[in-house]
Amino acid sequence: MAKNLNTYLNKTTDVSPLVIFRIGFGIMMCYGIIRFWIKGWIETIYIQPNFHFSYFGFEWVKPLGNFTYILFIICCLATIFIALGFKYRIAIITFFLSFTYIELMDKTIYLNHYYFISMMSFLMIFLPLNASFSLDSYLLKKSYKLVPNWTIDTIKIMLTIVYLYAGLAKINSDWLLKAMPLKIWLPSKYDLPFLGENLMQQNWFHYAMSWSGMFYDLLIPFLLFYKRTRIFAFILVVFFHVFTRVLFPIGMFPYVMIISTLIFFDSNFHKKIISFLRKRINRLLKLKNEILINEVYPLLNRKISLTIVFLFLSVQLLFPFRYLTYPGELFWTEEGYRFSWRVMLIEKMGYTNFKIVNAETNNYFYVDNQDFLTPLQEKQMSFQPDFILEYAHYLGDHFKKQGHKNIQVFAESYVALNGRLSQPFIDKSIDLYKEKESWKHKNWILPLNDEIKGL
């Protein structure tokens, strides 16, 4: 066993897939950052709001006022460096830190694919993506043909986890037996050309999409691994992601996944792309090829890198299952919901009002959420318990500063999940100002009056 493992870890393979992955990743991230800026989201999401929802333990990560733009510039420069393979290690560390910092500034816009990018860039710190066809190798006049097999496989495993876990999460009674939430989402795409007024309205189509979506997520990594089904699998990847892009406002995610899955192709495919690019660049810049081509890339700190990658992947495998340690319905409480590749899984809407009470006199008044939150923040806050708690504390502190005494904060909250009728969400007799955020179960969340079976 140990011997097998050792032989595997010493196995080497062509470097090309890593090179293409690096270039693709860099370019897409660069585009993603610029797109985010152009849409004005830095302003509306990070600068305008007076209050930001923080992740537990990362309350110190806050937007930096106008310096937030500098942070985006740094992040964007890093992506260019990554694509060029210039000062790669510093660039990828800079990207990981700046991108993760940006995502931690406000959890209102938590998206699984931002988390994916954070995690992937962390992994990339320990992989030799600049070993060939990079500015680093050009300047050092050293290039490498081969890299350890495991450096490519870790990326494949990471992608496998994303798809597989997204598929497992779909094995539940709402998704498969009620076709929820697609039954809500698809009919509302009535304005889609050709399909909107007929296919999207069909009951069978909602079920067909639910079931094929689950099978797609569960099977696609294996179809990509297996050589004989690979091209078919890739056609499916393109079709599936383009289709979801047409249907849902999911931004960059489809393209990121399409480009990422190219890593499953064998090295000949990537070599062709590289030689095509190389010719172009040589013709354009008249570069002299005086690069010394070595065989195997010598990993620095191989042991440390391997250990970190191993630990990282283990955590990735286990972390999504942390929800099992919480009582109650996961889709309802969302305790352990994030960071688990539960993508496009539930349709949830809420309405949450806060009542500020003077404990001595029992005088009270309601808060107008629009005074404190942006519409997007209010929408997200209304159905997620950790948001509700954090906001309750913010309100309590705010009114305390204004001179109110003996403050208690109560939430009256109603939430509808996957087309069920709305029901009370938060125990309105609990003073949230006294409750503290923690990893423990929030016992002031009222239980869902229904059962969702499955994983």
Next chain:
Amino acid sequence: MFKKIILSITFSIGFMFACSEGDDLDNSQNESFDRGSLQTNLADNIIIPAYQDLSQQLGLLVSAKENFIANSNQENLEVLRNNFLESYMVWQSLEMFNIGKAEENFYHYQMNVYPTNTDEIQDNITTGNADLFNPNNNDAAGFPALDYMLYGIGDNDAEILDTYNNQDYGQNHKNYVSSLIDQMKSITEIVLNDWTTAYRDEFIASTENSASSAVNKFVNDFIYYFEKGLRANKIGIPAGNFSSTPLPHTVEGYYVRETSKDLTLEALNAFQNLFNGTHYNTNDSGVGFKDYLNYLDRNDLVNLINNQLDEARAKISILDDNYFDQINNDNTKMTQAYDALQTVVVLIKVDMLQAFNISVDYVDADGD
């Protein structure tokens, strides 16, 4: 290799259709919902007739005002007041349509911001040349300002008439009443005119599910109206739901006093008629949001919303006509009415919006 791929794609698509054949028993959803007919009904039978009615009422108000200015006696004051109240009632059917020229011109800010600012009104009367279209004058114009001018500038009718007949400042007061009514009439004409000439067709054609489409904005607006204009402004704020103590001077129709409840009930009826597609001023039924929910298999929600609106109506009906007295004597009945309206807000803002799954204009970010 390539052949195999084609074969497997054909096979899987064929498989999908073959499987689906059996499930195709449910024919109820095969016909798509006709959004055009919903929007046509809204425009032709609900929105435009209401604007036409208001325009007509305001026309009567203009002539009543002319008579009153010519001869400021008790009789003409009564006629003017009656016309004012009738227009105010019609207005309750219109405040929720904040779209098109109404939105562009901040129509409802010009028509119904209350409590009105009496200091500002007095300033305007004295200076005599206030620009009522200016946003700074929103709280010194429209129905609430007229309410003050017709009921509030004296302790009794004799005092009020004395004010208008006063040698020094009577004319200024008459002028202000006149410009208030003229302004309300003229801006209503702008909005109505746009509906009948251009906006109707645009409204009916704009059916797509996008943040800027007419139907989505319309839904967002009337939900917002119910929550803010109806629930909060008419009941919640005066009852003290948003302040440490009740604020009885913020009721709608504060100076006429006896009309607050009628205005609320009229607004509630208008909202329910809009939901059910019931035509304005007749009881003919047409396509409403109710029908779209039924199409989406949410009859349960239709019944809940209608029942809860009826429940809220019952809770409001037992209130005093005069909210000012109601708040001072027994405010719990006010807060109970508020709670009943609040339940409607949950049903329309959470359940109905979830069922519609419409793109909302204010949320601009990627999804997962």
